Amino acid sequence: MATTSYLDLNRCSRPLPPSLSSLSACPCRPSAVTLPRSRAKLGGLDFSIDVARPVVGLGPTRGFLGRHRRRLIAAVARADPDHLPDGNAKQVLGVHKGHELSVNEDAVAENQEKASQLKKRIVFGLGIGLSIGIVVLAGGWVFTTVVAAAVFVGAREYFELVRSRGITAGMTPPPRYVSRVCSVICALMPLLTLYRGQIDVSVTSAAFLVAMALHLQRGNPRFAQLSSTMFGLFYCGYLPCFWVKLRCGLAAPALNTGIGASWPILLGGQAQWTVGLVATLISFSSIIAADTYAFMGGKAFGRTPLTSVSPKKTWEGTIAGLCGCIATTVVLSKIFCWPKSLLSAIAFGILNFFGSVFGDLTESMIKRDAGVKDSGSLIPGHGGILDRVDSYIFTGALAYSFVKTFLPLYGV
Template sequence: MENILFHATPDAEYTFVLNFSLEVQRGNQSSGESDLDEEHRKKTSQLRKRIIFGLGIGVLVGGVVLAGEWVFTVALSAAVFAGSREYFELVRSRGIASGMTPPPRYVSRACSVICCVMPLLTLYFGHIDVSVTSAAFFVATALLLQRGNPRFSQLSTTMFGLFYCGYLPCFWVKLRCGLAAPALNTRFAASWPLLLGGNTMWTVGLVATLISVSSIIAADTFAFIGGKAFGRTPLIAVSPKKTWEGALVGLGGCIAASVLLAKVFSWPTSTLSAVAFGFLNFFGSLFGDLTESMIKRDAGVKDSGSLIPGHGGILDRVDSYIFTGALAHSFVKTFLPLYGI
């Protein structure tokens, strides 16, 4: 082989080098194409998982909301427990803990249990004030009596965890189960099977919860589609992928869903009230989304966990609902009686 190459003509040598270069280019091109195909397959598989688990979660949540009372509250408590565990893991992550002292693990675990119990106490007693005060006192005492020097960062992150993961979700119990006045104008009540609760099942709390949850889903969906199609102007540095265009499309979708469902359920009877309810739901969902994005950004992670395949952690799925329950309850309990429907 060496003799053949040694005695080869310059043209033959040039042809050999050229062919060798072409083979290398073909190999690199085929390797690049295979990498692109592999990446495309991964994205397709992830999208399929998101759709399948998203539909499954939607059906499950719809059934839980319709069931109400203890079924709804226990399911909410389970979600709160998982979300609070994720929150305290984010607090202990390298990105956040490098700038402050995180709370001890036994305090974090105790807070997760306390947050889980709060919705159950809300359903049983009808209010949450005593539970929150007692929980705050317990946490502050546990942190002050720990070994070493207690730090304010431990107290602040733990108290915010109680507020964020425990107190705020309780308003969904107050909304769904506490507002038990019948929705008299709802057409579903007259034809609803007696086996599934009869016409007494359709309360203001149930209708308000269904409208609120559905409008949040519409807001997220339309904001995603609008951002992909028209997104140009960044909304905020905390969440770089969100745009003003996507937010405006999401707001329109949220208000449209609220008004449409208000017509279907005949509650609230005023279109203006339905528009205001949709705007409030959108504001709460966006604020909750950005708040969780800020926590994840400081923690240096993309997802809060990996509990739900294709969707990340439980906080990634419920962040839009955390603040919205309190706003929706205040709207139905305070705004509508004051200004009428």
């Protein structure tokens, strides 16, 4: 229980009301206001306010009452308004109404800000989606260059997260020059994948050079430096290369796709529609559907938390995302006539969904340890590159393995 008898009702430059004019000769000085004893609860505390004797009010910035006087006065007015003197009641209730008006204004401003952020998120999301669709259709060097640029920015964001205060409290980050070199190496990996087809030797050589640089640095090298750097090469460089292998490496024509037959010659004709293009479009679309349905399902029905790594995700939203992902994959498989069987389309949708979910959770885990909400601020309303592509990082490798290995083996 907290008790007090200090109320500051009249520290301002305006004259006092007539009912309180006798309490102070100067309107700019703290005045003594006589109020009866009253009790009120504020923030879980039970206040016994005894203002039966006049006391000099505290200033607006002193102590607990200085910081919370509006809420405290409003609580007194609500607790026992009948016992307040007329003049004091008017002043107290006036303060209470002013406080409610301020709260309402803050709520309106907050809602407007949220609406603005949502509008910005939708506009930029549509713009990004349209641009990515054009890039995927173009393929070749256009697609690979965009992937390389995204990989470079994502690698920079990753190493900034590794160097953040939240993570460095428990580990030693790699030197800054190593982080920058690794970002450049990650950006070169998609280009080498397009040129050579395979990057195993390149990745192994890069890992060896980075490990050697860490061992030769000044001071004592730490295992945390090596592990975080190697994971950065794998997470930001190696895994995204599978999208290049999927889109550009699987060049067999999708003969059964009806869209290819009517595709303009100037845009590549039927040869433009390869298995890699169809698989990439279906995979991208199913990931977007999974995120959208999971968000809508979580908002509408979400009750059970999925994991502590991402508290906003729920089981209900996850199930909705899985159903939306499978449905989108099946519908697109009918449109593109690939894959042929319903079973393979469902399997492809499930694979895309789990790849997107665990990619999202992995990035959430990194951000949680770093103590940040977003990986960056490059995209207005969306955060950083990693915040937008986290669902795609693991999915490319899974989709490529499915199309390259699973479908030919089992013929489904």
